[in-house]
Amino acid sequence: MSLDNRDGFISTECRALAIEVRSWRFLVCLITCYNLLFQINIISKTLQSPSICIDDQISHIEVGMSFVSQYRHGGVAIAEGEEKELADELDRAYPEPRGRKKICLFSYESSNESDHQTGEEVFRREFFYPLVDTISQSLQERFENMNDFKTKYRFLCGASNMKSAILSDMLPSCCAALAKGVREGNID
Template sequence: MAKSCRKAISFFGVVQRIYVLFASSTKRWSVLLEHVKNLTVKLLSSTRWESRIKSIKAIRYQAPELRSALLSLSEDSDTEAKDRSDAKNLFDILGSFEFILSMVIWYDILFAVNTVSKKLQSPSMCIDSTLQQIEGMLSYFDTYRNEGFASSMIIATEIASEMGVETTFPVKRRATRKKQFDETDYNEAILQAEKDFEVNYFLVIVNNAISSLKSRFEELQSFKGIFGFIMSSETLKSLDSDGLKECCTKFSETFSLDGSSDVEINDLIYELTVMQSTLPDRSMSAMEIFEFVQEADCYPNISIAYRILFTVPVAVASSAERSFSKLKLLKNYLRSIMSQERLNGLATLCIEKKLLDQININAIIDDFASRNARRNF
Protein backbone atom coordinates (compact mmCIF):
# COMPACT_ATOMS: atom_id res chain seq x y z
CA MET A 1 0.00 0.00 0.00
CA ALA A 2 2.78 2.41 0.94
CA LYS A 3 4.26 2.13 -2.57
CA SER A 4 1.05 1.79 -4.58
CA CYS A 5 0.93 5.41 -5.86
CA ARG A 6 3.01 8.57 -6.00
CA LYS A 7 1.08 10.40 -3.30
CA ALA A 8 1.50 7.53 -0.86
CA ILE A 9 5.26 7.50 -1.39
CA SER A 10 5.36 11.26 -0.97
CA PHE A 11 3.33 11.07 2.25
CA PHE A 12 5.74 8.70 3.99
CA GLY A 13 8.62 10.73 2.63
CA VAL A 14 7.24 13.75 4.51
CA VAL A 15 6.87 11.68 7.69
CA GLN A 16 10.51 10.62 7.41
CA ARG A 17 11.65 14.20 6.75
CA ILE A 18 9.94 15.39 9.93
CA TYR A 19 11.84 12.84 12.01
CA VAL A 20 15.18 13.56 10.31
CA LEU A 21 14.80 17.30 10.82
CA PHE A 22 14.32 17.06 14.58
CA ALA A 23 16.43 13.97 15.35
CA SER A 24 19.59 15.15 13.59
CA SER A 25 20.20 17.86 16.20
CA THR A 26 19.81 17.86 19.99
CA LYS A 27 18.86 21.53 19.87
CA ARG A 28 16.06 20.92 17.36
CA TRP A 29 14.93 17.89 19.38
CA SER A 30 14.63 20.09 22.48
CA VAL A 31 12.45 22.47 20.44
CA LEU A 32 10.22 19.52 19.58
CA LEU A 33 9.93 18.49 23.24
CA GLU A 34 8.95 22.03 24.23
CA HIS A 35 5.86 21.85 22.00
CA VAL A 36 5.08 18.11 21.90
CA LYS A 37 4.55 16.69 25.39
CA ASN A 38 3.34 13.14 24.76
CA LEU A 39 4.47 11.21 21.66
CA THR A 40 7.72 12.01 19.89
CA VAL A 41 8.18 11.48 16.17
CA LYS A 42 9.46 8.05 15.14
CA LEU A 43 11.79 6.73 12.44
CA LEU A 44 10.46 4.66 9.53
CA SER A 45 12.19 1.27 9.48
CA SER A 46 12.66 -0.81 6.35
CA THR A 47 12.83 -4.09 8.30
CA ARG A 48 9.98 -3.49 10.75
CA TRP A 49 7.09 -1.91 8.89
CA GLU A 50 5.14 -1.71 12.16
CA SER A 51 7.09 1.52 12.74
CA ARG A 52 4.82 3.23 10.20
CA ILE A 53 1.81 3.20 12.55
CA LYS A 54 3.94 4.60 15.39
CA SER A 55 5.30 7.35 13.15
CA ILE A 56 1.86 8.39 11.95
CA LYS A 57 0.32 8.20 15.44
CA ALA A 58 2.71 10.88 16.71
CA ILE A 59 1.52 13.22 13.92
CA ARG A 60 -2.12 12.16 13.86
CA TYR A 61 -2.86 13.18 17.46
CA GLN A 62 -0.34 16.03 17.76
CA ALA A 63 -0.55 17.81 14.40
CA PRO A 64 -1.18 21.30 15.85
CA GLU A 65 1.66 20.98 18.38
CA LEU A 66 4.03 19.56 15.78
CA ARG A 67 3.17 22.37 13.37
CA SER A 68 3.88 24.96 16.05
CA ALA A 69 7.27 23.32 16.66
CA LEU A 70 8.06 23.61 12.96
CA LEU A 71 7.00 27.25 12.94
CA SER A 72 9.21 28.00 15.93
CA LEU A 73 12.12 26.29 14.23
CA SER A 74 11.60 28.15 10.97
CA GLU A 75 11.67 31.52 12.81
CA ASP A 76 14.72 30.73 14.95
CA SER A 77 17.61 32.92 13.80
CA ASP A 78 20.20 30.62 15.40
CA THR A 79 19.16 27.73 13.14
CA GLU A 80 20.91 27.25 9.83
CA ALA A 81 19.18 28.61 6.75
CA LYS A 82 18.77 25.16 5.19
CA ASP A 83 17.07 23.76 8.29
CA ARG A 84 14.81 26.80 8.59
CA SER A 85 13.81 26.35 4.96
CA ASP A 86 13.03 22.66 5.55
CA ALA A 87 10.99 23.52 8.64
CA LYS A 88 9.00 26.14 6.71
CA ASN A 89 8.37 23.68 3.89
CA LEU A 90 7.15 20.98 6.31
CA PHE A 91 5.05 23.58 8.12
CA ASP A 92 3.25 24.37 4.86
CA ILE A 93 2.77 20.69 4.04
CA LEU A 94 1.23 19.95 7.45
CA GLY A 95 -1.08 22.88 6.83
CA SER A 96 -2.54 21.36 3.67
CA PHE A 97 -5.91 19.62 3.91
CA GLU A 98 -4.72 16.89 1.54
CA PHE A 99 -1.94 15.85 3.96
CA ILE A 100 -4.31 15.93 6.95
CA LEU A 101 -6.80 13.70 5.15
CA SER A 102 -4.01 11.30 4.12
CA MET A 103 -2.85 11.18 7.72
CA VAL A 104 -6.32 10.17 8.94
CA ILE A 105 -6.75 7.53 6.23
CA TRP A 106 -3.34 5.94 6.79
CA TYR A 107 -3.79 5.82 10.55
CA ASP A 108 -7.17 4.06 10.21
CA ILE A 109 -5.78 1.50 7.78
CA LEU A 110 -2.48 0.79 9.53
CA PHE A 111 -4.09 0.58 12.97
CA ALA A 112 -6.45 -2.16 11.75
CA VAL A 113 -3.64 -4.01 9.95
CA ASN A 114 -1.29 -3.75 12.93
CA THR A 115 -3.94 -5.11 15.32
CA VAL A 116 -4.44 -8.23 13.21
CA SER A 117 -0.70 -8.57 12.64
CA LYS A 118 -0.11 -8.66 16.40
CA LYS A 119 -2.66 -11.44 16.77
CA LEU A 120 -1.09 -13.45 13.94
CA GLN A 121 2.29 -13.29 15.70
CA SER A 122 0.91 -14.80 18.90
CA PRO A 123 2.54 -18.18 19.75
CA SER A 124 -0.91 -19.65 20.47
CA MET A 125 -2.32 -18.65 17.07
CA CYS A 126 -3.59 -21.58 14.97
CA ILE A 127 -4.90 -21.82 11.44
CA ASP A 128 -8.62 -21.52 12.26
CA SER A 129 -8.09 -18.32 14.24
CA THR A 130 -5.85 -17.01 11.45
CA LEU A 131 -8.54 -17.54 8.84
CA GLN A 132 -11.07 -15.75 11.02
CA GLN A 133 -8.72 -12.78 11.41
CA ILE A 134 -8.00 -12.58 7.67
CA GLU A 135 -11.67 -12.83 6.75
CA GLY A 136 -12.46 -10.13 9.30
CA MET A 137 -9.72 -7.94 7.80
CA LEU A 138 -11.16 -8.39 4.30
CA SER A 139 -14.62 -7.51 5.59
CA TYR A 140 -13.20 -4.40 7.25
CA PHE A 141 -11.56 -3.20 4.05
CA ASP A 142 -14.72 -3.85 2.02
CA THR A 143 -16.68 -1.69 4.44
CA TYR A 144 -13.93 0.93 4.64
CA ARG A 145 -13.80 1.14 0.85
CA ASN A 146 -17.44 2.22 0.76
CA GLU A 147 -17.67 4.32 3.92
CA GLY A 148 -14.10 5.16 4.93
CA PHE A 149 -13.56 8.20 2.72
CA ALA A 150 -16.65 10.01 3.99
CA SER A 151 -15.82 9.31 7.65
CA SER A 152 -12.19 10.34 7.12
CA MET A 153 -13.34 13.61 5.54
CA ILE A 154 -15.36 14.42 8.68
CA ILE A 155 -12.41 13.72 11.02
CA ALA A 156 -9.95 15.58 8.79
CA THR A 157 -12.29 18.59 8.65
CA GLU A 158 -12.40 18.73 12.46
CA ILE A 159 -8.58 18.58 12.69
CA ALA A 160 -8.21 21.22 9.97
CA SER A 161 -10.64 23.53 11.78
CA GLU A 162 -8.63 23.14 14.99
CA MET A 163 -5.44 24.01 13.11
CA GLY A 164 -7.03 26.89 11.18
CA VAL A 165 -6.49 25.20 7.81
CA GLU A 166 -8.82 25.58 4.83
CA THR A 167 -10.71 22.37 4.08
CA THR A 168 -10.17 22.48 0.34
CA PHE A 169 -8.11 20.50 -2.10
CA PRO A 170 -5.48 22.18 -4.26
CA VAL A 171 -6.85 23.27 -7.62
CA LYS A 172 -4.74 24.16 -10.62
CA ARG A 173 -4.54 27.90 -11.07
CA ARG A 174 -6.28 29.29 -14.13
CA ALA A 175 -5.64 32.55 -15.89
CA THR A 176 -8.30 35.18 -15.35
CA ARG A 177 -10.33 35.55 -18.52
CA LYS A 178 -13.84 35.51 -19.74
CA LYS A 179 -15.61 32.26 -18.89
CA GLN A 180 -17.00 30.23 -21.76
CA PHE A 181 -20.40 28.56 -21.59
CA ASP A 182 -18.97 25.01 -21.40
CA GLU A 183 -16.38 25.69 -18.67
CA THR A 184 -16.75 24.63 -15.05
CA ASP A 185 -16.70 27.15 -12.20
CA TYR A 186 -14.36 27.08 -9.21
CA ASN A 187 -16.67 25.07 -6.94
CA GLU A 188 -17.00 22.35 -9.53
CA ALA A 189 -13.20 22.29 -9.88
CA ILE A 190 -12.88 21.70 -6.11
CA LEU A 191 -15.35 18.81 -6.31
CA GLN A 192 -13.36 17.35 -9.18
CA ALA A 193 -10.15 17.63 -7.13
CA GLU A 194 -11.83 15.84 -4.22
CA LYS A 195 -13.09 13.09 -6.52
CA ASP A 196 -9.65 12.76 -8.07
CA PHE A 197 -8.12 12.33 -4.60
CA GLU A 198 -10.65 9.61 -3.74
CA VAL A 199 -10.24 7.68 -7.00
CA ASN A 200 -6.50 7.99 -7.60
CA TYR A 201 -5.32 7.81 -3.98
CA PHE A 202 -7.86 6.44 -1.48
CA LEU A 203 -9.32 3.69 -3.67
CA VAL A 204 -5.89 2.73 -5.01
CA ILE A 205 -4.42 1.94 -1.59
CA VAL A 206 -7.58 0.20 -0.32
CA ASN A 207 -7.90 -1.93 -3.47
CA ASN A 208 -4.20 -2.77 -3.19
CA ALA A 209 -4.74 -3.86 0.41
CA ILE A 210 -7.64 -6.13 -0.51
CA SER A 211 -5.79 -7.76 -3.41
CA SER A 212 -2.65 -8.22 -1.29
CA LEU A 213 -4.59 -9.92 1.50
CA LYS A 214 -6.22 -12.31 -0.95
CA SER A 215 -2.96 -13.20 -2.71
CA ARG A 216 -0.72 -13.43 0.37
CA PHE A 217 -3.08 -15.71 2.29
CA GLU A 218 -4.33 -17.72 -0.66
CA GLU A 219 -2.51 -20.79 0.62
CA LEU A 220 -4.46 -20.66 3.87
CA GLN A 221 -7.69 -21.01 1.91
CA SER A 222 -6.44 -24.33 0.56
CA PHE A 223 -5.71 -25.41 4.14
CA LYS A 224 -9.26 -24.46 5.01
CA GLY A 225 -10.49 -26.85 2.31
CA ILE A 226 -8.49 -29.64 3.95
CA PHE A 227 -8.99 -28.95 7.67
CA GLY A 228 -12.22 -26.92 7.57
CA PHE A 229 -14.45 -29.75 8.79
CA ILE A 230 -12.58 -30.09 12.12
CA MET A 231 -11.97 -26.42 12.90
CA SER A 232 -15.10 -25.91 15.00
CA SER A 233 -17.81 -27.98 16.63
CA GLU A 234 -20.54 -26.21 14.62
CA THR A 235 -18.94 -27.21 11.31
CA LEU A 236 -18.33 -30.77 12.46
CA LYS A 237 -21.88 -31.29 13.72
CA SER A 238 -23.42 -29.79 10.59
CA LEU A 239 -21.96 -32.49 8.30
CA ASP A 240 -24.09 -35.46 7.27
CA SER A 241 -22.65 -38.90 6.53
CA ASP A 242 -21.89 -38.14 2.88
CA GLY A 243 -20.27 -34.80 3.64
CA LEU A 244 -18.21 -36.32 6.44
CA LYS A 245 -17.03 -39.13 4.17
CA GLU A 246 -16.03 -36.67 1.45
CA CYS A 247 -14.02 -34.50 3.87
CA CYS A 248 -12.27 -37.49 5.43
CA THR A 249 -11.40 -38.89 2.01
CA LYS A 250 -9.85 -35.59 0.93
CA PHE A 251 -7.90 -35.38 4.20
CA SER A 252 -6.60 -38.94 3.85
CA GLU A 253 -5.54 -38.44 0.22
CA THR A 254 -3.72 -35.22 1.09
CA PHE A 255 -1.59 -36.89 3.74
CA SER A 256 -0.83 -40.10 1.87
CA LEU A 257 2.36 -41.28 0.23
CA ASP A 258 2.92 -44.50 -1.73
CA GLY A 259 -0.40 -45.93 -0.59
CA SER A 260 0.29 -45.23 3.09
CA SER A 261 -1.77 -42.61 4.95
CA ASP A 262 -1.27 -40.93 8.30
CA VAL A 263 -4.84 -41.85 9.28
CA GLU A 264 -7.08 -44.84 8.65
CA ILE A 265 -9.92 -43.34 6.64
CA ASN A 266 -12.68 -45.73 7.75
CA ASP A 267 -11.71 -45.46 11.40
CA LEU A 268 -11.54 -41.67 11.10
CA ILE A 269 -15.08 -41.54 9.67
CA TYR A 270 -16.50 -43.72 12.46
CA GLU A 271 -14.61 -41.83 15.16
CA LEU A 272 -15.94 -38.49 13.92
CA THR A 273 -19.46 -39.92 13.68
CA VAL A 274 -19.32 -41.01 17.31
CA MET A 275 -17.75 -37.76 18.44
CA GLN A 276 -20.51 -35.72 16.74
CA SER A 277 -22.97 -37.06 19.29
CA THR A 278 -20.63 -36.89 22.30
CA LEU A 279 -19.40 -33.32 21.95
CA PRO A 280 -20.93 -30.83 24.45
CA ASP A 281 -23.79 -28.63 23.25
CA ARG A 282 -21.70 -25.47 23.08
CA SER A 283 -19.43 -23.76 20.60
CA MET A 284 -15.94 -25.27 20.70
CA SER A 285 -12.79 -24.25 18.88
CA ALA A 286 -10.28 -26.68 17.37
CA MET A 287 -8.04 -26.52 20.46
CA GLU A 288 -10.98 -27.20 22.80
CA ILE A 289 -12.04 -30.19 20.69
CA PHE A 290 -8.46 -31.50 20.75
CA GLU A 291 -8.39 -31.22 24.57
CA PHE A 292 -11.68 -33.12 24.66
CA VAL A 293 -10.15 -35.84 22.45
CA GLN A 294 -7.06 -36.05 24.66
CA GLU A 295 -9.17 -36.50 27.78
CA ALA A 296 -11.35 -39.16 26.14
CA ASP A 297 -8.28 -41.06 24.88
CA CYS A 298 -10.32 -43.20 22.48
CA TYR A 299 -10.04 -41.30 19.18
CA PRO A 300 -6.51 -42.00 17.87
CA ASN A 301 -7.13 -40.95 14.25
CA ILE A 302 -8.88 -37.73 15.28
CA SER A 303 -5.93 -36.96 17.56
CA ILE A 304 -3.53 -37.39 14.63
CA ALA A 305 -5.66 -35.12 12.43
CA TYR A 306 -5.64 -32.33 15.00
CA ARG A 307 -1.91 -32.66 15.63
CA ILE A 308 -1.32 -32.22 11.90
CA LEU A 309 -3.60 -29.15 11.94
CA PHE A 310 -1.75 -27.51 14.83
CA THR A 311 1.69 -28.06 13.33
CA VAL A 312 0.86 -26.19 10.11
CA PRO A 313 2.95 -22.96 10.21
CA VAL A 314 0.73 -19.88 10.22
CA ALA A 315 3.28 -17.04 10.13
CA VAL A 316 7.02 -16.54 10.57
CA ALA A 317 7.00 -12.78 11.06
CA SER A 318 7.31 -13.08 14.84
CA SER A 319 10.61 -14.97 14.85
CA ALA A 320 12.06 -12.80 12.07
CA GLU A 321 11.24 -9.51 13.81
CA ARG A 322 12.50 -10.78 17.17
CA SER A 323 15.74 -11.91 15.52
CA PHE A 324 16.31 -8.43 14.07
CA SER A 325 15.71 -6.69 17.39
CA LYS A 326 17.80 -9.10 19.48
CA LEU A 327 20.72 -9.17 17.06
CA LYS A 328 21.14 -5.42 17.44
CA LEU A 329 21.47 -5.84 21.21
CA LEU A 330 23.84 -8.80 21.09
CA LYS A 331 26.21 -7.93 18.26
CA ASN A 332 27.61 -4.64 19.54
CA TYR A 333 31.08 -3.18 19.15
CA LEU A 334 32.29 -4.77 22.40
CA ARG A 335 31.59 -8.23 20.97
CA SER A 336 33.19 -7.71 17.58
CA ILE A 337 35.24 -10.95 17.75
CA MET A 338 32.40 -13.16 18.95
CA SER A 339 32.18 -16.51 17.18
CA GLN A 340 29.13 -17.45 15.15
CA GLU A 341 28.36 -20.39 17.45
CA ARG A 342 28.28 -18.19 20.55
CA LEU A 343 26.18 -15.55 18.76
CA ASN A 344 23.63 -18.18 17.72
CA GLY A 345 23.47 -19.50 21.26
CA LEU A 346 22.96 -16.07 22.84
CA ALA A 347 20.35 -15.13 20.23
CA THR A 348 18.44 -18.36 20.90
CA LEU A 349 18.47 -17.70 24.65
CA CYS A 350 17.16 -14.16 24.16
CA ILE A 351 14.46 -15.08 21.65
CA GLU A 352 13.21 -18.08 23.64
CA LYS A 353 13.38 -16.36 27.03
CA LYS A 354 10.06 -17.84 28.15
CA LEU A 355 11.48 -21.35 27.83
CA LEU A 356 14.70 -20.25 29.50
CA ASP A 357 12.79 -19.01 32.55
CA GLN A 358 11.33 -22.50 33.03
CA ILE A 359 14.76 -24.16 33.21
CA ASN A 360 16.51 -24.70 36.54
CA ILE A 361 19.76 -22.85 35.83
CA ASN A 362 21.31 -23.69 39.20
CA ALA A 363 21.19 -27.40 38.45
CA ILE A 364 22.90 -26.83 35.10
CA ILE A 365 25.61 -24.70 36.72
CA ASP A 366 26.28 -27.36 39.39
CA ASP A 367 26.51 -30.06 36.73
CA PHE A 368 28.88 -27.94 34.64
CA ALA A 369 31.06 -27.18 37.68
CA SER A 370 31.23 -30.82 38.65
CA ARG A 371 32.38 -31.82 35.16
CA ASN A 372 35.25 -29.34 35.25
CA ALA A 373 36.43 -30.08 38.79
CA ARG A 374 38.89 -32.74 37.65
CA ARG A 375 41.03 -32.69 40.80
CA ASN A 376 38.15 -33.95 42.92
CA PHE A 377 37.84 -37.14 40.89
Protein backbone atom coordinates in the same frame (compact mmCIF):
# COMPACT_ATOMS: atom_id res chain seq x y z
CA MET B 1 22.24 25.41 14.13
CA SER B 2 21.40 26.48 10.59
CA LEU B 3 18.44 28.52 11.83
CA ASP B 4 20.82 30.39 14.13
CA ASN B 5 23.04 31.14 11.16
CA ARG B 6 19.99 32.34 9.24
CA ASP B 7 20.47 29.82 6.45
CA GLY B 8 17.83 30.86 3.94
CA PHE B 9 17.45 27.51 2.23
CA ILE B 10 16.90 25.55 5.44
CA SER B 11 14.46 28.06 6.89
CA THR B 12 12.47 28.10 3.64
CA GLU B 13 12.35 24.31 3.63
CA CYS B 14 11.19 24.28 7.26
CA ARG B 15 8.41 26.78 6.55
CA ALA B 16 7.27 24.80 3.51
CA LEU B 17 7.29 21.59 5.55
CA ALA B 18 5.27 23.23 8.33
CA ILE B 19 2.70 24.44 5.80
CA GLU B 20 2.46 20.98 4.21
CA VAL B 21 2.06 19.22 7.57
CA ARG B 22 -0.84 21.55 8.43
CA SER B 23 -2.51 21.08 5.04
CA TRP B 24 -5.80 19.32 4.53
CA ARG B 25 -4.32 16.76 2.16
CA PHE B 26 -1.57 15.70 4.56
CA LEU B 27 -3.94 15.27 7.50
CA VAL B 28 -6.49 13.28 5.52
CA CYS B 29 -3.74 11.03 4.11
CA LEU B 30 -2.33 10.54 7.60
CA ILE B 31 -5.73 9.66 9.09
CA THR B 32 -6.53 7.31 6.21
CA CYS B 33 -3.25 5.46 6.59
CA TYR B 34 -3.70 5.26 10.35
CA ASN B 35 -7.22 3.83 10.11
CA LEU B 36 -6.22 1.19 7.58
CA LEU B 37 -2.94 0.24 9.24
CA PHE B 38 -4.65 -0.03 12.63
CA GLN B 39 -6.95 -2.73 11.23
CA ILE B 40 -4.05 -4.45 9.46
CA ASN B 41 -2.08 -4.44 12.72
CA ILE B 42 -4.94 -6.22 14.51
CA ILE B 43 -4.99 -8.90 11.82
CA SER B 44 -1.20 -9.21 11.89
CA LYS B 45 -1.07 -9.64 15.66
CA THR B 46 -3.80 -12.26 15.47
CA LEU B 47 -2.04 -14.20 12.72
CA GLN B 48 1.20 -14.22 14.73
CA SER B 49 -0.45 -15.74 17.78
CA PRO B 50 0.78 -19.33 18.25
CA SER B 51 -2.44 -20.48 19.90
CA ILE B 52 -4.94 -19.44 17.21
CA CYS B 53 -6.38 -22.02 14.85
CA ILE B 54 -6.62 -21.54 11.11
CA ASP B 55 -10.41 -21.14 11.17
CA ASP B 56 -10.08 -18.12 13.45
CA GLN B 57 -7.30 -16.71 11.28
CA ILE B 58 -9.50 -16.96 8.21
CA SER B 59 -12.40 -15.28 10.01
CA HIS B 60 -10.14 -12.40 11.12
CA ILE B 61 -8.94 -11.92 7.55
CA GLU B 62 -12.57 -11.90 6.34
CA VAL B 63 -13.41 -9.21 8.90
CA GLY B 64 -10.43 -7.17 7.71
CA MET B 65 -11.47 -7.57 4.08
CA SER B 66 -15.00 -6.38 4.85
CA PHE B 67 -13.62 -3.37 6.76
CA VAL B 68 -11.39 -2.41 3.83
CA SER B 69 -14.23 -2.74 1.31
CA GLN B 70 -16.51 -0.60 3.50
CA TYR B 71 -13.72 1.91 4.02
CA ARG B 72 -13.20 2.14 0.26
CA HIS B 73 -16.73 3.47 -0.14
CA GLY B 74 -16.89 5.84 2.83
CA GLY B 75 -13.34 6.24 4.06
CA VAL B 76 -12.69 9.71 2.73
CA ALA B 77 -15.73 11.04 4.60
CA ILE B 78 -14.58 9.29 7.78
CA ALA B 79 -11.08 10.73 7.42
CA GLU B 80 -12.48 14.21 6.75
CA GLY B 81 -14.60 14.01 9.90
CA GLU B 82 -11.58 13.08 11.99
CA GLU B 83 -9.52 15.77 10.28
CA LYS B 84 -12.08 18.42 11.27
CA GLU B 85 -11.61 17.42 14.88
CA LEU B 86 -7.82 17.76 14.58
CA ALA B 87 -7.53 21.07 12.80
CA ASP B 88 -10.13 23.80 13.11
CA GLU B 89 -8.15 26.56 11.46
CA LEU B 90 -7.32 24.74 8.20
CA ASP B 91 -8.86 25.42 4.87
CA ARG B 92 -10.89 22.23 4.45
CA ALA B 93 -11.59 22.57 0.77
CA TYR B 94 -10.05 20.12 -1.62
CA PRO B 95 -7.11 21.74 -3.32
CA GLU B 96 -7.96 22.31 -6.94
CA PRO B 97 -5.47 20.75 -9.35
CA ARG B 98 -3.73 23.00 -11.78
CA GLY B 99 -5.23 22.79 -15.21
CA ARG B 100 -3.13 21.67 -18.12
CA LYS B 101 -3.10 23.92 -21.10
CA LYS B 102 -2.84 22.09 -24.35
CA ILE B 103 -1.35 23.96 -27.21
CA CYS B 104 -3.51 23.58 -30.29
CA LEU B 105 -1.40 23.59 -33.40
CA PHE B 106 -4.23 22.89 -35.79
CA SER B 107 -7.80 24.14 -35.92
CA TYR B 108 -9.33 20.65 -35.66
CA GLU B 109 -7.67 19.97 -32.27
CA SER B 110 -9.75 20.66 -29.21
CA SER B 111 -8.63 22.01 -25.90
CA ASN B 112 -9.22 19.34 -23.26
CA GLU B 113 -11.47 21.32 -20.96
CA SER B 114 -13.67 18.25 -20.48
CA ASP B 115 -10.77 16.59 -18.60
CA HIS B 116 -11.07 19.05 -15.70
CA GLN B 117 -11.54 17.19 -12.43
CA THR B 118 -12.20 18.44 -8.94
CA GLY B 119 -9.66 18.19 -6.16
CA GLU B 120 -11.68 15.47 -4.45
CA GLU B 121 -11.72 13.32 -7.59
CA VAL B 122 -7.97 13.71 -8.03
CA PHE B 123 -7.35 12.83 -4.36
CA ARG B 124 -9.50 9.72 -4.61
CA ARG B 125 -7.99 8.61 -7.92
CA GLU B 126 -4.34 9.24 -7.14
CA PHE B 127 -4.10 8.37 -3.44
CA PHE B 128 -7.13 6.83 -1.80
CA TYR B 129 -8.26 4.16 -4.27
CA PRO B 130 -4.75 2.83 -5.05
CA LEU B 131 -3.99 2.55 -1.32
CA VAL B 132 -7.22 0.77 -0.43
CA ASP B 133 -7.07 -1.49 -3.49
CA THR B 134 -3.49 -2.55 -2.66
CA ILE B 135 -4.47 -3.45 0.90
CA SER B 136 -7.57 -5.27 -0.31
CA GLN B 137 -5.56 -7.28 -2.83
CA SER B 138 -3.00 -8.26 -0.18
CA LEU B 139 -5.73 -9.43 2.18
CA GLN B 140 -7.39 -11.36 -0.64
CA GLU B 141 -4.12 -13.16 -1.43
CA ARG B 142 -3.63 -14.00 2.25
CA PHE B 143 -7.21 -15.25 2.46
CA GLU B 144 -6.75 -17.50 -0.58
CA ASN B 145 -3.49 -18.90 0.81
CA MET B 146 -5.13 -19.66 4.15
CA ASN B 147 -8.08 -21.35 2.45
CA ASP B 148 -5.73 -23.50 0.35
CA PHE B 149 -3.84 -24.52 3.46
CA LYS B 150 -7.10 -25.28 5.24
CA THR B 151 -8.41 -27.49 2.45
CA LYS B 152 -5.12 -29.42 2.18
CA TYR B 153 -4.49 -29.90 5.89
CA ARG B 154 -7.95 -29.67 7.46
CA PHE B 155 -7.37 -32.75 9.58
CA LEU B 156 -4.77 -30.82 11.61
CA CYS B 157 -7.28 -28.10 12.52
CA GLY B 158 -8.93 -29.35 15.67
CA ALA B 159 -9.72 -32.64 17.34
CA SER B 160 -13.08 -33.05 15.60
CA ASN B 161 -11.47 -32.82 12.15
CA MET B 162 -8.79 -35.34 13.18
CA LYS B 163 -11.48 -37.68 14.51
CA SER B 164 -13.51 -37.46 11.31
CA ALA B 165 -10.36 -38.15 9.25
CA ILE B 166 -9.68 -41.27 11.33
CA LEU B 167 -13.28 -42.49 11.09
CA SER B 168 -13.46 -41.95 7.33
CA ASP B 169 -10.13 -43.75 6.73
CA MET B 170 -8.71 -40.58 5.17
CA LEU B 171 -5.87 -40.28 7.70
CA PRO B 172 -3.22 -42.14 5.60
CA SER B 173 -3.86 -39.93 2.55
CA CYS B 174 -3.91 -36.80 4.72
CA CYS B 175 -0.61 -37.77 6.32
CA ALA B 176 0.90 -38.44 2.89
CA ALA B 177 -0.19 -34.96 1.75
CA LEU B 178 1.34 -33.51 4.93
CA ALA B 179 4.65 -35.32 4.33
CA LYS B 180 4.68 -34.09 0.73
CA GLY B 181 4.06 -30.52 1.93
CA VAL B 182 6.95 -30.75 4.39
CA ARG B 183 9.30 -32.06 1.68
CA GLU B 184 8.29 -29.28 -0.72
CA GLY B 185 8.84 -26.63 1.92
CA ASN B 186 5.20 -25.55 2.20
CA ILE B 187 5.17 -26.33 5.93
CA ASP B 188 7.79 -25.33 8.47
